[in-house]
Amino acid sequence: KAGVTQTPRYLIKTRGQQVTLSCSPISGHRSVSWYQQTPGQGLQFLFEYFSETQRNKGNFPGRFSGRQFSNSRSEMNVSTLELGDSALYLCASRVRGALETQYFGPGTRLLVL
Amino acid sequence: GESVGLHLPTLSVQEGDNSIINCAYSNSASDYFIWYKQESGKGPQFIIDIRSNMDKRQGQRVTVLLNKTVKHLSLQIAATQPGDSAVYFCAEMNFGNEKLTFGTGTRLTIIP
Numbered sequence: 001k002a003g004v005t006q007t008p009r010y011l012i013k014t015r016g017q018q019v020t021l022s023c024s025p026i027s028g029h030r031s032v033s034w035y036q037q038t039p040g041q042g043l044q045f046l047f048e049y050f051s052e053t054q055r056n057k058g059n060f061p062g063r064f065s066g067r068q069f070s071n072s073r074s075e076m077n078v079s080t081l082e083l084g085d086s087a088l089y090l091c092a093s094r095v096r097g098a099l100e101t102q103y104f105g106p107g108t109r110l111l112v113l
Numbered sequence: 114g115e116s117v118g119l120h121l122p123t124l125s126v127q128e129g130d131n132s133i134i135n136c137a138y139s140n141s142a143s144d145y146f147i148w149y150k151q152e153s154g155k156g157p158q159f160i161i162d163i164r165s166n167m168d169k170r171q172g173q174r175v176t177v178l179l180n181k182t183v184k185h186l187s188l189q190i191a192a193t194q195p196g197d198s199a200v201y202f203c204a205e206m207n208f209g210n211e212k213l214t215f216g217t218g219t220r221l222t223i224i225p
Contacts, residue, residue, distance in 0.1 A: 043215035056212045104156025
């Protein structure tokens, strides 16, 4: 069974640009969550999507958004990038209601210059 | 609230010894807890979970202990191996919203 895949794995952007990250969940997993990981703030929850609807949201500004497609694949978008957005962005998929089934992808490392 | 990782504690343990990693969680209403292991260059990996109606749960070489009175969680790893070297995170959640809040993390280094 293939794991969670994230593309791209590495990305360099400049301030003010926008970026779109992609996540393909494990087959059969319809819940996809996104997390931001930084040395200073640790792992923080961004949002969760299930059945193409955002079900949960963390404390991030509106520049961070996401969506989910009918095949459960998900994208997250960050607009007007700031230096502080440099981070590892992790996607995780699971069977909703069963957090023990949650698997993380390898992440996309974003560097904002 | 959200966890803030200001400092990453470290723990060095001799190979073969047991290790104990501690975590103080923030929300007394949390009713589900997970320990994750994150190796360099990889996403976190589920190790073991425990519900708030339990005090202890055992897995293969790992045991999680929960003390709700002092909001403390610990992960015990028996007979540590070099492959156990990683950063370990505890995470808490309330079943009402399924939103995980992660702890700071502890870096475990196994000394051969």
